[in-house]
Amino acid sequence: MELHDRTIHELRDMLEKGETTSRAVTESVLNRIKTVDDKVKAFITVTADAALAQADRADKDRKAGKASPVLGIPVAIKDNMCTTGTRTTCASKILGNFVPPYDATVVARLNGAGSVMPGKVNMDEFAMGSSTENSAFFPTKNPWDLERIPGGSSGGSAAAVAAGECIAALGSDTGGSIRQPAACCGVVGLKPTYGRVSRYGLVAFASSLDQIGPLTKDVTDTAIVMNIISGHDPKDSTSADVPVPDFTRSLIKDVKGMTVGIPKEYFIEGMDPEVDKAVREAVKALERLGAKVVDVSLPHTGYAVATYYILATSEASSNLARYDGVKYGFRAQGAKDLLDMYMKSRSQGFGPEVKRRIMLGTYALSAGYYDAYYKKGQQVRTLIKQDFDEAFKKADVIATPTAPTAAFKIGEKSSDPLQMYLSDIFTISVNLAGIPGISLPCGFTTGNLPIGLQLLGRHFDEGSVLRAAFAYEQATEWHTKRPKL
Amino acid sequence: MKYEAVIGLEVHAQLQTNSKIFCGCETAFGEEANTRTCPVCIGMPGVLPVLNRKAVEYIIKTGLATHCAITPYSRFARKNYFYPDLPKGYQISQYELPLCEKGYVEILVDGKVKRIGITRIHLEEDAGKNLHTSESGASLVDLNRAGTPLMEIVSEPDIRSADEAAEYLKKLRSILRYIEVSDADMEKGNFRCDCNVSIRPVGAKEYGTRAEVKNVNSFKFVQKALEYEIKRQAQILDEGGRVVQETRLFDSGKGVTFSMRSKEEAHDYRYFPEPDLVPIVTSQETVDAIRKTITELPEAKRERFVKEYGLPEYDADMLTQSRALAAYYEEAAKLSGQPKVISNWMMGELMRLLNAEGKEIEDCPVKPDRLAGMVKMISDGTISTKIAKTVFEEMYGSGKDAETVVKEKGLVQVSDSGEIETIIADVIKANPAQHADYKGGKDKLFGFFVGQVMKASKGKANPDLVNQLLKKKLSE
Ligand SMILES: [Zn+2]
Numbered sequence: 001m002e003l004h005d006r007t008i009h010e011l012r013d014m015l016e017k018g019e020t021t022s023r024a025v026t027e028s029v030l031n032r033i034k035t036v037d038d039k040v041k042a043f044i045t046v047t048a049d050a051a052l053a054q055a056d057r058a059d060k061d062r063k064a065g066k067a068s069p070v071l072g073i074p075v076a077i078k079d080n081m082c083t084t085g086t087r088t089t090c091a092s093k094i095l096g097n098f099v100p101p102y103d104a105t106v107v108a109r110l111n112g113a114g115s116v117m118p119g120k121v122n123m124d125e126f127a128m129g130s131s132t133e134n135s136a137f138f139p140t141k142n143p144w145d146l147e148r149i150p151g152g153s154s155g156g157s158a159a160a161v162a163a164g165e166c167i168a169a170l171g172s173d174t175g176g177s178i179r180q181p182a183a184c185c186g187v188v189g190l191k192p193t194y195g196r197v198s199r200y201g202l203v204a205f206a207s208s209l210d211q212i213g214p215l216t217k218d219v220t221d222t223a224i225v226m227n228i229i230s231g232h233d234p235k236d237s238t239s240a241d242v243p244v245p246d247f248t249r250s251l252i253k254d255v256k257g258m259t260v261g262i263p264k265e266y267f268i269e270g271m272d273p274e275v276d277k278a279v280r281e282a283v284k285a286l287e288r289l290g291a292k293v294v295d296v297s298l299p300h301t302g303y304a305v306a307t308y309y310i311l312a313t314s315e316a317s318s319n320l321a322r323y324d325g326v327k328y329g330f331r332a333q334g335a336k337d338l339l340d341m342y343m344k345s346r347s348q349g350f351g352p353e354v355k356r357r358i359m360l361g362t363y364a365l366s367a368g369y370y371d372a373y374y375k376k377g378q379q380v381r382t383l384i385k386q387d388f389d390e391a392f393k394k395a396d397v398i399a400t401p402t403a404p405t406a407a408f409k410i411g412e413k414s415s416d417p418l419q420m421y422l423s424d425i426f427t428i429s430v431n432l433a434g435i436p437g438i439s440l441p442c443g444f445t446t447g448n449l450p451i452g453l454q455l456l457g458r459h460f461d462e463g464s465v466l467r468a469a470f471a472y473e474q475a476t477e478w479h480t481k482r483p484k485l
Numbered sequence: 486m487k488y489e490a491v492i493g494l495e496v497h498a499q500l501q502t503n504s505k506i507f508c509g510c511e512t513a514f515g516e517e518a519n520t521r522t523c524p525v526c527i528g529m530p531g532v533l534p535v536l537n538r539k540a541v542e543y544i545i546k547t548g549l550a551t552h553c554a555i556t557p558y559s560r561f562a563r564k565n566y567f568y569p570d571l572p573k574g575y576q577i578s579q580y581e582l583p584l585c586e587k588g589y590v591e592i593l594v595d596g597k598v599k600r601i602g603i604t605r606i607h608l609e610e611d612a613g614k615n616l617h618t619s620e621s622g623a624s625l626v627d628l629n630r631a632g633t634p635l636m637e638i639v640s641e642p643d644i645r646s647a648d649e650a651a652e653y654l655k656k657l658r659s660i661l662r663y664i665e666v667s668d669a670d671m672e673k674g675n676f677r678c679d680c681n682v683s684i685r686p687v688g689a690k691e692y693g694t695r696a697e698v699k700n701v702n703s704f705k706f707v708q709k710a711l712e713y714e715i716k717r718q719a720q721i722l723d724e725g726g727r728v729v730q731e732t733r734l735f736d737s738g739k740g741v742t743f744s745m746r747s748k749e750e751a752h753d754y755r756y757f758p759e760p761d762l763v764p765i766v767t768s769q770e771t772v773d774a775i776r777k778t779i780t781e782l783p784e785a786k787r788e789r790f791v792k793e794y795g796l797p798e799y800d801a802d803m804l805t806q807s808r809a810l811a812a813y814y815e816e817a818a819k820l821s822g823q824p825k826v827i828s829n830w831m832m833g834e835l836m837r838l839l840n841a842e843g844k845e846i847e848d849c850p851v852k853p854d855r856l857a858g859m860v861k862m863i864s865d866g867t868i869s870t871k872i873a874k875t876v877f878e879e880m881y882g883s884g885k886d887a888e889t890v891v892k893e894k895g896l897v898q899v900s901d902s903g904e905i906e907t908i909i910a911d912v913i914k915a916n917p918a919q920h921a922d923y924k925g926g927k928d929k930l931f932g933f934f935v936g937q938v939m940k941a942s943k944g945k946a947n948p949d950l951v952n953q954l955l956k957k958k959l960s961e
Contacts, residue, residue, distance in 0.1 A: 082531045095530065102524050104531060203530040207760035236533050237762050315760055318563050321574020322528045326626065338624075342567055365565070365755035374757055 003028035004164040005482055008221040011167060012069050015062065022062070022072025025167070026055035026116050029074040033118065033165045036485045041140045042150075042160040044079050046119040047086055054116040061114055069224045071114035076166035078157050079120040080127055081212070082201040083107055086117075090203050091135035092125045094323045094330045094349030104201025105236065106170060106212050106229045113228050118166050121156030125351045126320065127177055127205040129153050130423045133414050134353045141410070142184060143483040144449055148407040151181030151423075157215045158185035162483055168216040168225055172202055174209045175308050176403075176427025179439035182215055183402035183452020186441045186481060188469070189215045190222045191427075193460045194434035195240035198233030204319040206312035207238075209431040218479045219440060219470040223247035226462065242460055250463040251470045256290035258468060261395025265301035266426055272405040278443035278451040279401045282472060286399065289471050296391040296398060300383045304429040305421055307384065310364045310377040311432075317361030323349060356417065381432045388433045392458045397468045400426050402439040402452030426454060436462045438469050441478035450478075486723065488684040490715045491692055492644035493604075494707075496657060497635050498667040499611070499675035500543045505632035506610045507534030507577065512634075514673075518616070518627035526632035528572030533761050540634040541584065541765055543666040544608045545775050547636060548585030550664050550782055551603050551657075555772050559584045561608075561759035566752055569626050570613040578637075580756040583607035584765065590640075590660065591784050592652040593802050601653050602641030611635050636667070642681065642692065647711035651704050654678065659783050659806050671703050678707055683728065684718045693718070694728040698742050701735050710735040714742050786811055794824035800832055810846045813853050820857035827860060834877050850884045851877070859887035872896050872944055900947040902954060905938070908946065909958045912937045923959055934959060 003011070003025045014020045030048050037043055051074065058072030077083060080090045082100035089095045103111065110117075124134035132140040132155025140155045142148040143163040150159040154171025158181035161169050171178040173191035182189025190213045197212045204210060214225035227248065232241040262283060267276060287293050325331035325345030332344035350358070364373035391398060403423055413420045430437040435456055442453035453472070457465035473479050505512055508525035525532045548555050562580035588603035613628035638657065644650050658669040658676060669676040683695035698714060701707045713735075718728050733742040781789075783805045790801035790811075804814045814831060818824035835856070839849060859876060862868050868876060868891055879890045891897055899905060912934060913920050923930040938951050 080531075088530070090530070098530065100524075100529065100531070102529075102532070199531075200533050201531045204761075235535060237535055238533075238760070314757060318565050318575050318755070318757070321565060321567065322530070322572060324567060324569075324574060326569045327527060327572060328529070338569065362755065365757055367753045367755075370755075370757070 002032070002164065004032040004167070006167065007217045008070060008073050008167055008224050011073055012071075015072055016067075022055040022058040022116060023052065025072065026051050026074050026118070029118050029164070029166055032163070036143075036163050037165060039141060039146055039485065040143055040159050040163045040165065041138050042121050042156045042163065042165055043076070043119045044089055044091065044122050044137060044156070045087060047117060048119075050086070051116050051118045058114045058116060066114060068113040070110065070228055072116060073168070074116045074118045074166050075110055075225070076118055076121045076157060076160045076169040077107060078123055078154055078169065078171050080123060080172060080203040080205075081107055081170060082203070083117070083120065086120060088120065088203065089137075090126050091123045091137060092350065092354070093136045094345070095203075096136070096330060098329050100201070102201060105198035105233045107201065109229050110170075121160050121169060123156055124153035125354050126203070126316070127153040127172055127174055127210075128316070128353050128357055130176070130180055130420055131408075131410075131413070132156060132181070133410060134351055136351050139410060142407045142449075143485055144186060145407065145447070147409055148449070149184065149410055151184030151403075151407060153177040153181075154189070154215060155181045155184075158182050158187055158189065161185070161187045161215050161217060163485060164482065168214055168221055170212055170225075170229070171215050172205075172210055172212050173427075173431065174205050174211075174312060175431050176424040178213045178215060179427050179437055179452065179454060180403050180424060182439040183441075183450065183454075184407040186450030186478070186483070187215055187217060188219055188222050188438065188440045188473075188479070189213065190226065190438045190462070190465070191430065191436060192226065192230065192462055193240075193436045194431075195238055196436070196460065196462070197229050198231075198236040198239045200233055200235040204315075206315040207319060208315060209308075209312055211431070219438075219466060219473045220248070220251055222438070223251055223466050240460070245463055247462060247466055250466040252467050253471050253474050254290045255286055255468050255471045258291045258397065258464065259395045260286050260291045260293050260468065261296035261391050261398040262293060263296050263298045263301070263391065263398060263400060265298050266400040268404070270404065271401065272445070274445045275401050275403070275405060275451050279399070279453055282442040282453045283399050285475055286468060286472055289475055291468070294394055296395055298384075298387040298391055298429065300380065300387050301429060303380050304384060304432060305425055307377045307380045308424075308428045308432060309360065309421060310373050311381065313357040313361030314364045314374050314377075315361065317358045317365065320350075320354070320358055325349070353417070384429050385433045388429075388435055388456075396457070396464050398456040400454045400456070402426060402454040406445045406447070406449035406451055430456055435459055436465050438465050440469050440473055441481070442472070442476070443478060444481075487687045488715070488719050488722070489687045489689075490645055490647075490711070491642045491683050491685060491695075492646075492650055492711060493642040493681040494640045494644065494650060494653065495679040495681070496638045496654070497677045498638065498661055498669050500540050500634040500636060501665070501667055502537055502539045502543065502634055504537060506537050506540050506608070506634035507632055510632065514629065516629055518625070519629060521629040522631070526572070527628050528574070534577060536762060536765070537634060540608055541767075542775055543634075544584045544606055544636050545767065545772065546664050546779060547638070547661065547666055548588060548606050549772070549776050550660050550779060551585075551588040551590055551606070551638075553585035553588030553603055553606060555767055556582055556584055556586060557767055558582065558764055559767065560764040561762045562756045563759050565755040568612070569624065570615045570628070570631070572613065572628060572631055576610060576612065577759055577762070578609035579607035584767075590653060590656050592649065592656050593798060594649060594652070596798055598798075599649070601643045601649075604639040604641050606636055606638050609635050609637060647708045647715065650680065650711055651708045654704055654707060655806070656783065663782055663808050664779055674702060677702055680707060680711055680714075682711055682714050682718070684715055684722070693722075694730050696728065696730065696742075697732045698735055699732055699745070706735055706737050709737070709740050710742055713740060717742065790814075794818060794828070796825065796828055800828045803832060804828060807846065813846050813849070816853035817856045817860075820854055821860040823860055823864060826863070827856065830856060830860065830877070834874060838878070838881050850882075851880050855880060855886050862887050862891065866900060866947060867891065867898060868896060869898050869944065869948055871948075872898065896945060898947050899942055899945045900950055902950060905942070905946055905950055905954055906958070908938055908941050909951075909955055912941060913958060920959065931955070931959070
């Protein structure tokens, strides 16, 4: 097996035993990018020289006695997390030339632990989308089938991990943007509890929903990355000041004594039967591993997509107001006056989906509509939260499909935003409720496309989610499969 | 028709914190443009605000000093609009659930105490500043001021005249300075005022249509703008017209208000709760702890001065305008043992001289012990009250104490009856006709003789003694 195909924990063991070096691992990853990224198109920016310098530094530090599970391990960063000196574009023309003078807290924590950054990966513009087709630069392809989408918005992160163009990656999840691409690309993706990971330096899409999390090749790696990036950050007032457990201690091979809830609202008409079957098989596997399976109900699920598109776009319309051509980023030429400069810069700088959402959100917050949309949305959000609180009285984790179908064809849904929005139907409620959720591979379609199993937990109980995910993963072999490129 | 004005004021005062409201940048001014900035206050992508707790403390302190209820659960909201000096495209402010609500400030109207209600006090951030250069035609933005903590104090429409408005602003400024949360200096632009004004026929219950005069930046201008606006609206109504609800600006050069007539009026700010900040939860313990840091406020001081020193309300009100002035008064009053006399001197000569130079009490060359010393020289008869005016002016100009001035200028009062009798004899001799008339019954001429004697003594003769001796001599 090539170094770039290995997991963090495998490489950590090899590095600790002196069987390889960070330079060798990093070169392997950079070579892989050179070989396959023309096809996959996961990277917006490759920082080869800086990565090799970081690798050499890690090798030196290791000799000097430094130890960390990610020391010298290449971790790709979604291009909406700020990296000092490396441009951070959000896959948008409006930030095409933006080079931040500061690191996102997650980036600083990874750097502190000695990881290597091979580059910045593609996404839907400002994380708005479910296919990475909304990147202003180019779409990313699914490594399992280059005609298909890798999911989104963290499509670059998921594709890069699946294709071995990095060992792990960070993504962000506002309505499913880590879990749905993880499902599409056959990797593991965790959206932590809202407040578990600092958002400082994450370019905001919807502040009350955004959360950063890892995309990795297996559950163990997810726990390892979570140990590095979690915890209170004085720079983010919404990051929770709660103790962070050692997540690797949740990696237990059975689920004895755990109760798994199955919400009937998540097994709906119109779902791909192959997905339905794979997820039900996964639930049976959990039962065999010692879990008790119970039915639960999340009665307000049907309102989640509408609620999400009101609240997320409202916040986005305000968060994206700063891209006005005045201070940094793209400014259109030839403006007559100030208003013209705003209009031209924003019209030319943003892509159609971003503009659509800014307009939606602006409308929802407008005088006369606020009560009917934004306020109502907040009320429904509370009901959705309460649904989960109720369900978690009966179950320790909830199992659902991650997405109703496997990866669809590029262009298949891009002309129909509503169809596109429905690909997040199973992931969106989780962000509204603020709870943690993981997606991990649970099978393949007859067309050899990965299928994702989603496991949800109580607030700040990533531990149970990781335990159930790990037990299932260890009893199956899906996570060992790699796409042929 | 006779109208009554209905006025409500919105005051923006800058808080005197060391650092900005949501980042660690210092709140220094007059610095080179954009040197007091960081990624947070210039609205870079991905950065987040972190609340300065001192700013919250200052607002709560202000709320307590103005008898407000402190909201136990308060939160921030975003006010969305585009302007180059607003780097995020929204201002973090408060909308629903401000920090303080329902208080009042007391002012004196015709010697009587009147309460002006406070609707709310909230915390928000200031914007930067646009600079328009004439040479290149370019507009530049300076964000040093962006993120400076401001409080907005909104009054109830309880104010009935331009004078009351000025009184209210002075009282508010005095409170903010007393509790040391803002230096409330209008000239520096850190105390700005928006005036909502309407008029209605005297006795009417309903409000008229109001106009808002925005961003007036001195007490004098607030008064002038309101006087103008009240007259303007009265004229419209008298002519059978209707006042339009609009935003107006004050032209201080012409002394008139004029309509903004711009699209800015049609703003829909799309307020919504700020998701990047958690709600401000204030416990009763916190409120109590902040209350303990508040020392005697102007109202309480005024009442105490009336009781303790026997001053009229008006004098007590004036002397408690600032902490320094009140402290000056109390020291001089105690040292001299003559509180009423000290008050008269301060409200008269001392204020006159300070005002002429635009000085504050802190810069007064006559310190309280010197004023007390001079007052004592009057009461023990060393100098006359009249001479004292000259002495005081000299003390103010030279910084010397009263005794030295009196000695150097030879201003000691003449209380030697022999000496005064000699002067009286000379005066009578010099004015035989008037003396004859006086004796013939023209009592009014007594004043003439007093004047002559005082003049001849260069004002130094003890007036009581002059009166006494003159009466005797004139009738001889
Ligand atoms: Zn700053």
